[in-house]
Amino acid sequence: MKNSELIFIPSPGIGHLVSALEFAKRVIDYDSRISFTILCIKFPFTAFSNSYIKSVLASQPRIRLIDLPEVDPPPPEPLKPPVYLIYVFTERLIPHKRQIDDEFKDSGPELLIPGFSNLVPPKYAIDDILKDEKVPPIYTVGPLIELKGQPNSNLDQAQHVKTMKWLDDQPPSSVVFLCFGSMGILSPSQTRELAEGLKNSGVRFLWAMRSPPTKDHADRTLTEGFLESTHDNGMICGWAPQVGVLAHKSIVGFVSHCGWNSIMESLWFGVPILRWPIYAEQQLNAFRMVREFGLAVELILDYRSDGDLVLADEIERGITQLTDRDSEVRKKVQEMKEKARKAVSSGGSSFISTGRLIEDIIDRNI
Template identity: 40%
Template sequence: MKKAELIFFPSRGIGHLVSTVELAQRLVERDDRLSATVLTLPATATSPYTESLDSTLTQVRLISLPRVDLSGMENLSGESFISQFMDRHITFVKDAITQRISTDSVRLAGLVVDLFSTTIVDLADELGIPAYLYFTSGAAMLGVMLHLPNLVTDITEDLKDYPGELVIPSFVNSVPPLVLPKVLLNNKENGYVWMLTHARNFRRTKGIIVNTFVEIEPHAIHSFKVDSQIPPVYPVGPLLDLNGKFHSPSNRPQFDKIMRWLDQQPPSSVIFLCFGSRGSFSVSQTKEIALGLERSGYRFLWSLRQPEPSKSRFAPPSDYSYTNLEEVLPDGFLNRTEGRGLVCGWSPQVEVLAHPATGGFLSHCGWNSILESLWFGVPILVWPLYAEQKLNAFRLVMELGLAVEMGCVSRRNGDDFVKAEDVERGVRIMMDGDNEVRRKVKEIQERSRKAVAQGGSSFVSLGRLIHDVIERIL
């Protein structure tokens, strides 16, 4: 019998790729009637991860697509750039699909796109292939996207100028417009037009797979069932890379140094500061963070990165040299906090969150980071930077009670500069071992693990997805 194959086309970015590979692996391990191919894009930042996969993946095929011509895209920004970048791969995606169809061992069961590659739905229709969406953020943000066409109809002015709050079905409370992703605030920008196009394409798919679980987002997931125009939604998370496949051999000395330092710290005594693959700060903001940490009196592990000076669109932040590090931190900071704090560059986030010495996480609130933190029972101090992170932070604090606010969520006037006193206060609240947030996080930790275990909500949902995928091609 031919395998039923799903072809995945994730957007560029390590968060999208890792989550997609985890989904593909989960599917083929669950049912041997399935096979999976992930189409990857050339990227220096993700090469350690893809190289590690070559030796560890046994049931998921990786196909690297050729580089596309970026001419004419120099002045595009953000979501507009990545959307057009993904769109320019359509010919290469079609070639890869055609080659897979030509083999005798597989029968194509679907093409799985993500948030920024939904124009490939047209290609799926052309080839007569079912298209599915894999949404790598949470169900509440998925609800924002699904509701976006309605907002366009109901509100004619830019959302940044809208005086009220928004009623969005996937949220329990009304939503202040300025916590939405910046790209959604100005309907005259090209990025907004792209997001609206993606949102409309969501409803053209045969199903929406989302990296979340019912127990953390019951209201949002239930809201999708009320609208008959929304395709079936399959919450299958948390899907996490818990084995550290993204670690490059060159990072091994840094890994060992960090873990040795953590081993010397008391349980739940360290706050971990890490802001994702793209997170970096100005010198003035870096000094404020340092002063706040020092004044708090708590132990800290700080993954501090400098903005990449390269003009490359995809260049991630880089590590400071020791000399440069002293230039961006307050005078004498490293000496005064020696033994109590460790400032590093790259850090192994999963292993740090899993370590018993880690008691809090100052995070940018990327969805993968949120799921990892909850999986290991580490409460979050929120500092959103870009994309949907401010919305994630708003929900964690205001609706779920799973995080501590540090001022930047309540500042909805666009001023996100955080002062030392805000950092100090946030760290003190976070590291209080007896706060309500810590108790709730421990509860959701247990529920997240039960969700993916046999019989759990996400386990059942994944089985329903497999059934529907195979049923559709029989």
């Protein structure tokens, strides 16, 4: 039998690595002729779970992980977006990628990927790309979701149990989950607006806040008395097991930065999103979720000289719309939940596309 090896170089961060590992596991389950080598790039500013990686490697001998050497992170620059830090960090890793036994070679000429300088076409579809002879084969294999939820070294077991126990005590479809990703730290002024909007909405909430406030500096980040006034119907934590939270029966909506993993997980569990993009591709993800697919609720920014803010009134309006049991968005999300599960099941579109990819790899060595 002819075997093939695929080499993956995911972007820095645990979220990108999880998708690569999940795809590798899916392909191996489909066909044992394929093996994987994956470069592991640990970004210094985000949480990383070595225990999760070790568990995957222990169960999948056909997956090999190469840890790139650690390099000094770029100095923080307040006026630069997070994606700039990722770019500088990745540039510093390039010499190490070229020192790995010369086994990584270019597989073809560089491709020109057009940007979105004009309005995004309303009828954009994957079929339009596939018709372009200049574009290499594209295989639609998603969604790629780690359903068990990778463990996080920053979350001790006691906090995990506390979070899930709190959710267990809430009524079904009553809690809004708020999480802005591993690098989604809101400004103090934005945090105050969000706190006020949550308080005024009266909704139950679980807020995964980076560096959660303590009594010593709560007045600087949250509206006065917020923690006390919402004690009975809200919980703030530094990190939450996102997959487990979204799968919980008490969750009614998700306030998200619209990272692609978060979008896929919310759709898989049928949880509507209130879009709140922060950086990188999240703006485009949010645009498509709201305007093209109707799968998310929109928030409107207030543009002002001291920075863009989502004001408390707008947050309250968005949460009210998010929790509407009869909204069109909720109906469409439920439909997408069913489509996603059918796609990856035997005979589904993703299942078939994965098979085509494997045969092309084996037969043509692409």
